[in-house]
Amino acid sequence: MLDIQLLRTDLDRVVARLATRGFQFDATQFRALEEERKRIQVRAQTLQAERNQASKAIGQAKAKDEDTTALMQDVSRINEALKEDEAELLDVQTRLEGLLLDFPNLPHASVPVGKSEVDNVEVRRVGTPRVFDFPIKDHVNLGESLGLLDFETASKLSGARFSILKGELSHLHRALSQFMLDTHTRDHGYTEMYVPYVVNAETLRGTWQLPKFEADLFSVPRGEQGKHYLIPTAEVPLTNVVRDAILKEDDLPLRLTAHTPCFRSEAGSYGKDVRGLIRQHQFDKVELVQIVHPELSYAALEELTGHAEKILQLLELPYRVIVLCTGDMGAGSCKTYDIEVWLPAQNTYREISSCSNCEAFQARRMQARFRNKKGKPELVHTLNGSGVAVGRALVAILENYQNVDGTIEVPSVLRPYMGGTAVIGRKR
């Protein structure tokens, strides 16, 4: 959520900057609504003040045993008028809030302006794609021929876009998440968290998934309590840890990590990536979240992106980092780096992590604050990034580490997590 003050004082600039991310906004309509709000609010508040004063006078008169009939009639009249104003005010405010809730975040000045993913800018490339001297297979082929990847049975259980991993492949999947968590907690200073996978609507509102993206979520009916939702990413529970909290300045930065499944309905995305593990309704991810002092959030973004990159470096997977242009960024982000891993079967880099600085956008919604030097509560900045998507890392390992006989080499950092296994799929 944007700062309403900013809209009141600097609307034209806000509209112009939001236009760079393809967000059209009717400033005239907003101004008119604001005018209306102001008019009604001033009137209503004046009436309230009158009423409060009169009521106080009644109390004082009664204490002195005086007659209060005239005063009470006054108040009744005020209340009549007030009732209408309050209803109008509520209506205007609801409409304004509705507009405000739809606003995406303002892009940071360093973000390239563009319309879509073709305008994203590559920042760096790390590692060199391996040259194969045999015809390579994609991860689906590799997994299925080894008998370790089973989409058919998964679709019997749950439908399309679910998968079953077996034996050594399932073990490798587990090894990956363990390795990521260990690296982030041991080397990068994150605190490991175990968090709920089912959250309430308030929590999703805090991080922006509601109300706009409800269609992408799996929900769980809960009788009188309404609906709960399966988390689409651990960003949701991790970031909301600080919702409605006032932290000590010394507590910052908070670095939190969790390994969780993520559930995405993504009804609209069929037709793309239908094959394989790339786009699933359920996948595992190790998430990184930082809650930081506003002045340090851009340094933290570089740092957090580096933490995610470190995983790929240790796994010796080639990747590149791109900065998303204004038109391709998520709504809550001021600046986003995507990390894309090399997939030889697709002959391209594919997203494996997305690292964003949301500045105070989520914090304002969540009322997540810290007490600053002056003793005043001030909004924190929030950042999140995948460190990294486990399923996609598995895909990358299958494809990059494949041997001519269809077996898979285990990256050396993962071998301790695999009981020393060096190759997957070797016949015994």
Place this chain on the structure above:
RNA sequence: GGAGAGAUGGCCGAGAGGUCGAAGGCACUCCCCUGCUAAGGGAGCAUAGGAUCAAAAGUUCUAUCGAGGGUUCGAAUCCCUCUCUCUCCGCCA
């Protein structure tokens, strides 16, 4: 699942229809005092929004005592619904 108790400011905790945005304490900030090992005195100290203002400061108004509704001229205080926490019993990986 059953029975009971509770939810007040950063924290603890009083208040039980009127002058309560809320006593007192702790913490914090500033000042004074004091040569000392969690010493004393004074002042300040909730959040959000509105108006005024070029802006800040200041002034002023409104809302907020778990959330939402109701009663009333007036609600932290009374009534209803919900949520959460605690205690006891039951069940359970």
